[in-house]
Amino acid sequence: MNPIRDIVILCNNRMAFPAIQTLHSLGRLHTIGLPAENEDVKAFCSVFAAKAGVNLIVMEKLKLNIHLQEIVRINTLKCVFTMTFPWKIPEEIIEKNPNVFYNFHYGLLPEMRGADPVFESIRKQKHESGISVHAIEKEIDKGKIILKKTLPLRTDFTHGMLCTHLSYLASYILPELFTLLHLNDKGVQQDETLAQYYKKPTITDVSIKWEHQNSKSIQALVNACNPWNKGAYTQWNGINIRVLEVSQIQTATEQAKTPGTVLEINENNGLIIQCYDNTLLRINTVYTDEGFMSGHKLLAFGLKNGEQFASI
Template identity: 35%
Template sequence: METKKKILVLCGGEFAFKSIHALGYEKYLCGIGIGKGDPFYVEGLEKECINNEIPFKSFPTKTSVKRMLEWLNEVQPDHIFSIAFPYLIPQEVLNYGTEKFINFHTGPLPRYRGAMPIFEVLKNQEKNTAICAHFMNQAFDQGNVIFNDQIQIAKNETFGSLATKMNNRMGQIVINVAHMLDYASKIPSTVQDETEACYYEKPTLSDTFIHWNTMNASEIIALINACNPWNTGAEAIVLGEQIKIIAAEKIEELHNELNEGTILPISEHNLIKISCADNEIIAVKILSCSEGIMTAENYIKLKKLDTLICASL
């Protein structure tokens, strides 16, 4: 019986767990390294590794990653899989071996480089995304692409639902790559087309804020979904208060050129209707404010919005 490739996984936490389980079940897993993450997951993963006699190493800082080569030389993996590992691997560690490091990026490359491609594809209203397997080099998300595994984005997909979908798919993708490494003498790959490349920094407050006077209803809904649940919704100003809109829908009526960001008469379904750019309207269903997370109906009662005919935000 042929010996399977020894694969070590570098991860950032929970997102990689199904892949780790799949590699362990298929007898590929030879070690796990975790970057800075929730102590609950770090401690839990370390305990599981000890119980199953799997080498484990924590890399809590960027500086600690520089000492990774010593550990790799000790474990001697054939390949290293990176799944949501938070730090750039320095060249002195990559020198462990040519085409030994493979990253699994949660967005199509080269168009969606960066830390949170799930947020970006939803905000940009893409119809499809991908999990991209690529060889790693000394720059984030720039190594040669092995393949982009396309994933369809459903209507009204949220960050949470898409992340879950990709997490479930990731386990099969890492096994597919492991099989390729087992049976192919060389893994084909292609150089990324830099003319199509775009790098997105991690979203800041300005990236998650609704601008009523410039964004139409579809853009606002896309942003709200892209912020749910990791940011607890999209930031907005309503009646002078900063809130987060968690769920909303575009409704098929026009606001007859009212100022953008105006609260319209409350709907019969107790939803908060707000005017947007391009004469469009959204209906807010769930939001978060200083009093807590609540339905639009409860917010209407709390702020007595049912007494308003129209009100500027």
């Protein structure tokens, strides 16, 4: 007996790709839907859909209702999975199609609600991340949780690395999720006393605060901004610099300087900065308008010992 193609994935990010491939290998993938303006995702999905023989819907926000009505009319439809899909599913569509729409949230609910739980999990130095599959309801990220899987969050994980780990985790949990849905599992209500909602990161969120952040905190922020923001912002001599990769130095100075002060810059030891609470940080990689480079190469810009980076 051949598996029935009964799953639709709505996506907007590479994080959905492993799940798309797994669903196809299981014979369950019917349709991929994605926003028209996302050229990178559209390029992958167009080629994959053509080779796999699955349906592809390139969606426009103003026509979202029309697209969704087309999807729910699929005769074999069992579920619609949203994975990083940017648009809210209209309430009337959800009400007319109960137990159909489920969201893969790439963070632990209810503690990590919001636009980018990967960024917040790393920035806040959480010890674990994970995926929460929940029913889509009227309120964003508040539906009953059908399945939650955790993933240890290492201190050296960048945003990109965690996204990759979570994308494969999403594909691995599909068989278990299908079992729960087949058993008509309605999930568990989220504990609102634990709920936290984080808005999309602003420039303030991705900027280093030298006067308040120690080396560990800055490292977490830098990792959370790599690669999607090309690093965390700082400024020197009117030049915007993004710090892309750093490492902590365990020894402290005998006489602490003002946080943000350059303690050393040379090819042998790199670029070493004084941070808050008498902690030190080596800046390994930076990004400027001139390109990606090692931290010590800021010597060419005139940066020298004793100068200070500024918070934006």
